[in-house]
Amino acid sequence: MRTPGLVDLQVNGFAGVDFNSGTITASELDRALEAMLATGVTTCLPTLITAHPQELETRFAALDRAAGDSRLGPLMCPGYHLEGPFLNPAPGYAGCHPPEAMTAANPDLVVGLERKLARPILMVTLAPEVEGGIALAAALSRLGKVVAIGHAAADFETVAAAADAGATLSTHLGNGLPQQMHKLVNPLFAQLAEDRLMAGFIADGIHTHPKALKSLIRAKGLERSILVTDAVVAAGAAPGRYSFAGMPVDLAADGSVRQPGGVSLAGSALKLDEAVRNVVAWGIATPEQAVAMASAHALACIADALARAGITLPPSEIEWSPEQRVMRVRIGDITCDIAAPTAA
Numbered sequence: 001m002r003t004p005g006l007v008d009l010q011v012n013g014f015a016g017v018d019f020n021s022g023t024i025t026a027s028e029l030d031r032a033l034e035a036m037l038a039t040g041v042t043t044c045l046p047t048l049i050t051a052h053p054q055e056l057e058t059r060f061a062a063l064d065r066a067a068g069d070s071r072l073g074p075l076m077c078p079g080y081h082l083e084g085p086f087l088n089p090a091p092g093y094a095g096c097h098p099p100e101a102m103t104a105a106n107p108d109l110v111v112g113l114e115r116k117l118a119r120p121i122l123m124v125t126l127a128p129e130v131e132g133g134i135a136l137a138a139a140l141s142r143l144g145k146v147v148a149i150g151h152a153a154a155d156f157e158t159v160a161a162a163a164d165a166g167a168t169l170s171t172h173l174g175n176g177l178p179q180q181m182h183k184l185v186n187p188l189f190a191q192l193a194e195d196r197l198m199a200g201f202i203a204d205g206i207h208t209h210p211k212a213l214k215s216l217i218r219a220k221g222l223e224r225s226i227l228v229t230d231a232v233v234a235a236g237a238a239p240g241r242y243s244f245a246g247m248p249v250d251l252a253a254d255g256s257v258r259q260p261g262g263v264s265l266a267g268s269a270l271k272l273d274e275a276v277r278n279v280v281a282w283g284i285a286t287p288e289q290a291v292a293m294a295s296a297h298a299l300a301c302i303a304d305a306l307a308r309a310g311i312t313l314p315p316s317e318i319e320w321s322p323e324q325r326v327m328r329v330r331i332g333d334i335t336c337d338i339a340a341p342t343a344a
Contacts, residue, residue, distance in 0.1 A: 092178020
């Protein structure tokens, strides 16, 4: 099977490299991108999570400098995803994002951050119920950004208002939610019911049980579903302790990533080609449908933002084995042959 390259809309780090470090170098970014390329990812939106404004400025500056000076950054990183700081700080909704750094919605913060970058902030995840959230969604949509809902307690009316304002995506739907909510009137059902929203799903079997994921994708519809990783520094690395956005996180042997002693997940160690294999193995999609969720659907989500920013992605292609393993991947003039993995 030959397909276009995979597109990861939410990746915070990879292969021991933290995109949120504030000190990332070009060589470190290349190491992460080379490892991602081996999983079939040819386009990604490096993602920065909630932080205080000065921290975000420092982290974006380092990331943008690394992307410009690296070998693969100009090919693979057309822009960035800002997840926060306009999120719901309540327990359960905040996840691993620091609540003390969350703030009322402020378009000037996004504009000010982007003004200093060579690459645009293409996507912003926000909670539309926070003060000024709907107005921010409208402002960002007018600026050509993808507006996503995440870490939100938004009800049916607020989700609809966000979609009216230009929101088009749910970030890692089913996650960034408390363990206890109203059984039917809740942010998960509100976003599932909004047909104007596509949805990203973390298909690692940890964030969402495979049978639950099957139900969620059935409800949202395959055509509106996107596979993402929400990968952090520990993805593609050995179990152990890592630093993610200034906080310690532990990668366990089962593949889960948590803060020490914590219960909530702190991103994932998922690879996007694994997500493709998983949804096929779980009977959710055919190989072609699974690849589309990790490529064509993701690209459709950001196509307008790319066009409005004047960005054209380089051509890409993956050659897959019958077992949905990446054998060869090409982006632009770069071709990588991938060594066959050992049996798991």
